[in-house]
Amino acid sequence: MKENDSKRILVTGGAGFLGSHLCDYLLAKGHDVLCVDNFYTGSKRNIAHLLVHPRFELLRHDVTFPLYVEVDEIYNLACPASPVHYQNDPVQTTKTSVHGALNMLGLAKRLKAKILQASTSEVYGDPQIHPQDECYWGHVNPIGLRSCYDEGKRCAETLFMDYRRQHKLSVKIARIFNTYGPRMHPNDGRVVSNFIMQALAGQPLTVYGDGAQTRSFCYVGDLIDGLYRLMESPDGFCGPVNLGNPVEHTMVELAERVIAMCGSGSDIVFQPLPSDDPVRRRPDIALARDMLGWEPAVGLADGLERTIDYFRRLQGGGVQEEETAPPYLPQEHAMQEQRLHG
Numbered sequence: 001m002k003e004n005d006s007k008r009i010l011v012t013g014g015a016g017f018l019g020s021h022l023c024d025y026l027l028a029k030g031h032d033v034l035c036v037d038n039f040y041t042g043s044k045r046n047i048a049h050l051l052v053h054p055r056f057e058l059l060r061h062d063v064t065f066p067l068y069v070e071v072d073e074i075y076n077l078a079c080p081a082s083p084v085h086y087q088n089d090p091v092q093t094t095k096t097s098v099h100g101a102l103n104m105l106g107l108a109k110r111l112k113a114k115i116l117q118a119s120t121s122e123v124y125g126d127p128q129i130h131p132q133d134e135c136y137w138g139h140v141n142p143i144g145l146r147s148c149y150d151e152g153k154r155c156a157e158t159l160f161m162d163y164r165r166q167h168k169l170s171v172k173i174a175r176i177f178n179t180y181g182p183r184m185h186p187n188d189g190r191v192v193s194n195f196i197m198q199a200l201a202g203q204p205l206t207v208y209g210d211g212a213q214t215r216s217f218c219y220v221g222d223l224i225d226g227l228y229r230l231m232e233s234p235d236g237f238c239g240p241v242n243l244g245n246p247v248e249h250t251m252v253e254l255a256e257r258v259i260a261m262c263g264s265g266s267d268i269v270f271q272p273l274p275s276d277d278p279v280r281r282r283p284d285i286a287l288a289r290d291m292l293g294w295e296p297a298v299g300l301a302d303g304l305e306r307t308i309d310y311f312r313r314l315q316g317g318g319v320q321e322e323e324t325a326p327p328y329l330p331q332e333h334a335m336q337e338q339r340l341h342g
């Protein structure tokens with residue numbers, strides 16, 4: 001550990017959507033950041049503005065291979081998150097989740113460093129209880145197209161808990177629910193970026209299935225704040241803890257809202273539902289409220305507005321990364337503190 005409170009922090013997957021926002025956030029808190037990424041789905045554009053930062057360092061590396069560096073804390077985010085991308089090379093997805101987790105845990109063990117895992121609501125699979133709380137063991141197909149991701153992330157959680165029990169490692173597990181915001185890749189394939197890109201281009205919005213399936217969308221700034229609070233939480237608390245926005249929407253509702261907000265004349269077209277697509281998803285965030293004093297502050301209308309603005313400017317070539325970073329308006333979190341703690 002360095003002398004003052006500032007730490008050297010490793011962010012794997014740091015050039016991705018969430019990872020790049022986390023790098024911004026940690027630097028703003030005064031920490032040194034080592035970003036490790038193999039650029040599988042991440043982009044240099046996401047971190048271009050940080051390359052000149054004196055406390056930022058970038059290392060191109062695939063976490064399925066061992067990594068020897070010296071840090072105080074590790075956020076393990078490396079893994080493609082969009083179904084389109086994680087199904088493109090499913091064996092690599094499992095390797096990234098499982099071998100990547102093992103290597104980062106080995107690194108944390110050697111350094112006696114605290115380590116946080118970016119897990120996912122996908123560990124609940126197509127859930128049979130609603131909303132999902134952390135006690136639910138899930139309903140997951142072990143052999144389907146989504147299994148490389150779902151089972152990979154479940155195995156990673158197992159490894160984290162076993163390193164905690166067997167090696168007394170300080171671990172934290174966040175189960176992240178659908179998160180969106182600026183810096184999602186325009187071709188990411190996830191629903192929010194797809195709908196916005198389609199609406200802005202005046203193309204039909206592709207709703208899969210009948211569009212009655214639900215998701216709950218969390219704005220990126222809220223999510224990053226939740227990850228940081230989890231890392232900072234007392235040693236005895238390791239989670240898993242759900243981080244997500246508990247307001248649930250159908251995909252048709254989302255499509256209609258995006259069309260209206262973009263002022264677009266696009267239609268909606270219905271396409272086949274991908275296999276094992278979960279029917280309903282909504283986090284129970286009571287544990288995060290109690291243990292982290294956390295709840296989302298940015299509603300869907302506000303978050304979509306910022307995201308649409310980002311994609312508009314991206315299309316027009318007008319995105320300056322400094323402009324979009326960081327999206328953490330201090331007053332939002334002041335308001336949140338006020339609501340939670342009076």
Ligand code: NAD
Nearest residue numbers: 013015016017018038039040041042062063078079081179
């Ligand atoms: P993303 O695809 O934008 O970012 C993932 C990053 O990991 C990319 O920069 C990619 O290049 C990198 N990466 C992939 N494989 C790697 C490897 N083998 N070695 C090194 N780097 C590698 O996705 P994201 O939305 O930012 O997700 C980040 C993390 O959060 C992932 O672990 C994901 O599973 C988790 N998560 C995200 C969401 C969400 O809605 N965004 C929901 C649940 C969980």
Ligand code: UDP
Nearest residue numbers: 065066067068102103104105106107109110
């Ligand atoms: N590891 C790593 N960096 C380190 C220490 C370990 O990447 O600084 C890797 C190591 O190569 C191994 C994994 O982490 O594959 C697990 O390490 P651990 O020491 O827990 O287990 P072991 O090496 O005994 O299998």
Ligand code: UDP
Nearest residue numbers: 083189190191192194206207208213251277
């Ligand atoms: N979806 C959709 N149209 C798209 C992309 C996704 O209707 O262009 C649906 C998808 O079938 C799922 C939901 O939107 O029901 C969320 O998909 P996403 O890939 O964003 O994340 P998931 O929660 O499925 O991992």
